[in-house]
Amino acid sequence: MGIKILLKHLVVLLGFVMFSAPGLFANENTKTFVGATIFISPDHEPIENGVVIIEGSKIKQVGSAEQVKIPQDSQIVDVSNQYITAGYWNSHVHYTGVLQKAAKEDKENLGNLLSDMFLRWGFVGTVDTGSWLKKTLLIKKRISQNEVNGPQILIAGGSFVPEGGSPYYIKPIRLPAFKSFSQAKKLVAGALDDGADAIKLFTGSWGTPQKVVVMNPQHILAATEQAHSRGALVFAHPSDSDGTRVAIENGVDILAHTFPSQLKGPWDERLIELMHQNDVALVPTLKLWRYELKREGLPPDVINIVEQTAVEQVKLANQKGITILFGTDVGYMSDADTSEEFRLMHKAGMNYKEILASMTTSPASRYGFTETNGLVKENYIADIVILNSDPRENVAAFADVDKTIRNGEIVYQR
Numbered sequence: 001m002g003i004k005i006l007l008k009h010l011v012v013l014l015g016f017v018m019f020s021a022p023g024l025f026a027n028e029n030t031k032t033f034v035g036a037t038i039f040i041s042p043d044h045e046p047i048e049n050g051v052v053i054i055e056g057s058k059i060k061q062v063g064s065a066e067q068v069k070i071p072q073d074s075q076i077v078d079v080s081n082q083y084i085t086a087g088y089w090n091s092h093v094h095y096t097g098v099l100q101k102a103a104k105e106d107k108e109n110l111g112n113l114l115s116d117m118f119l120r121w122g123f124v125g126t127v128d129t130g131s132w133l134k135k136t137l138l139i140k141k142r143i144s145q146n147e148v149n150g151p152q153i154l155i156a157g158g159s160f161v162p163e164g165g166s167p168y169y170i171k172p173i174r175l176p177a178f179k180s181f182s183q184a185k186k187l188v189a190g191a192l193d194d195g196a197d198a199i200k201l202f203t204g205s206w207g208t209p210q211k212v213v214v215m216n217p218q219h220i221l222a223a224t225e226q227a228h229s230r231g232a233l234v235f236a237h238p239s240d241s242d243g244t245r246v247a248i249e250n251g252v253d254i255l256a257h258t259f260p261s262q263l264k265g266p267w268d269e270r271l272i273e274l275m276h277q278n279d280v281a282l283v284p285t286l287k288l289w290r291y292e293l294k295r296e297g298l299p300p301d302v303i304n305i306v307e308q309t310a311v312e313q314v315k316l317a318n319q320k321g322i323t324i325l326f327g328t329d330v331g332y333m334s335d336a337d338t339s340e341e342f343r344l345m346h347k348a349g350m351n352y353k354e355i356l357a358s359m360t361t362s363p364a365s366r367y368g369f370t371e372t373n374g375l376v377k378e379n380y381i382a383d384i385v386i387l388n389s390d391p392r393e394n395v396a397a398f399a400d401v402d403k404t405i406r407n408g409e410i411v412y413q414r
């Protein structure tokens with residue numbers, strides 16, 4: 001037999017094997033996840049025994065096992081008895097502390113930290129609401145160049161405070177203060193020029209453990225006008241009702257926390273209506289309050305009241321239809337576990353669909369990614385999370401992550 005004929009036989013034989021045994025000669029570029037319950041969006045009924053086909057960095061097809069034809073050369077991943085959602089966003093994190101130190105370090109250490117803090121909990125996207133801009137930009141670059149696995153990062157830069165309002169709890173660090181309308185505009189423009197995607201303000205800031213310093217409304221207006229003229233969003237750390245009111249009335253887009261402090265009396269429930277009228281979104285950070293007040297050595301009954309107040313604020317906001325964006329303050333808070341945040345959101349009356357929306361469709365909409373992110377849908381970016389337990393039965397299941405996939409690559413696997 002001549003060599004040509006031998007080759008021809010071999011090709012025919014290989015072709016036969018490939019077409020008769022899917023997955024044996026798998027195409028690395030195509031992965032098919034079979035057997036899971038798929039939460040394609042918070043508003044749709046999940047697909048039982050579903051199939052998701054990922055090709056490259058995109059979702060190629062989604063449907064039930066009866067509807068979807070599995071490509072012959074695809075890599076098959078059996079995810080029976082598991083649950084698939086779109087990739088999550090955490091809208092309040094900090095690339096400070098250990099991450100900041102690791103920004104220039106070897107990739108293994110940085111990769112492990114990014115995995116432990118974000119990918120392991122399903123986060124494919126994060127909003128950094130305060131860090132050293134240059135360090136976070138470096139981490140962002142190393143992730144985008146595929147040197148390390150990590151989430152997408154949007155940076156809310158600046159961390160501007162009112163005069164005398166640099167937070168006492170981050171001393172000796174002193175944050176830049178707004179002194180006038182024109183200086184505030186200049187500082188905001190500078191932060192955006194340096195690479196920030198959004199702006200962070202402390203509209204109400206704990207200058208001392210006894211006092212919240214409220215930002216001058218004109219300075220807030222200068223910042224929001226400048227940021228909006230450049231298409232950038234403004235986040236505010238409000239602390240109490242006064243810090244919240246000036247933020248809403250002067251164009252802030254997102255409150256980075258609930259505002260449970262009641263040093264000056266009961267919180268102002270009318271602020272919820274005001275948030276609604278001005279389309280201001282809220283990041284609950286409910287788990288943070290207990291963590292923070294314990295560190296301050298406050299008695300358990302006080303801690304319970306503060307936590308309950310924050311839960312009440314989320315409850316009213318959610319009933320009113322205010323956009324809620326999931327966020328934990330991890331990076332400032334060392335504990336990265338998200339399950340307690342899910343339980344507290346549930347305690348605030350949020351069902352699993354609303355919690356899923358706060359991590360997927362709501363951030364996609366607020367940050368301008370609705371055409372590409374937030375859904376398990378054909379032609380969308382292949383950012384998905386695979387869970388071991390059912391969030392319909394217990395919302396803490398959103399923390400029971402088995403795999404995180406970003407841009408079609410498995411970036412975390414338990």
Ligand SMILES: [Zn+2]
Nearest residue numbers: 094129329332
């Ligand atoms: Zn924070």
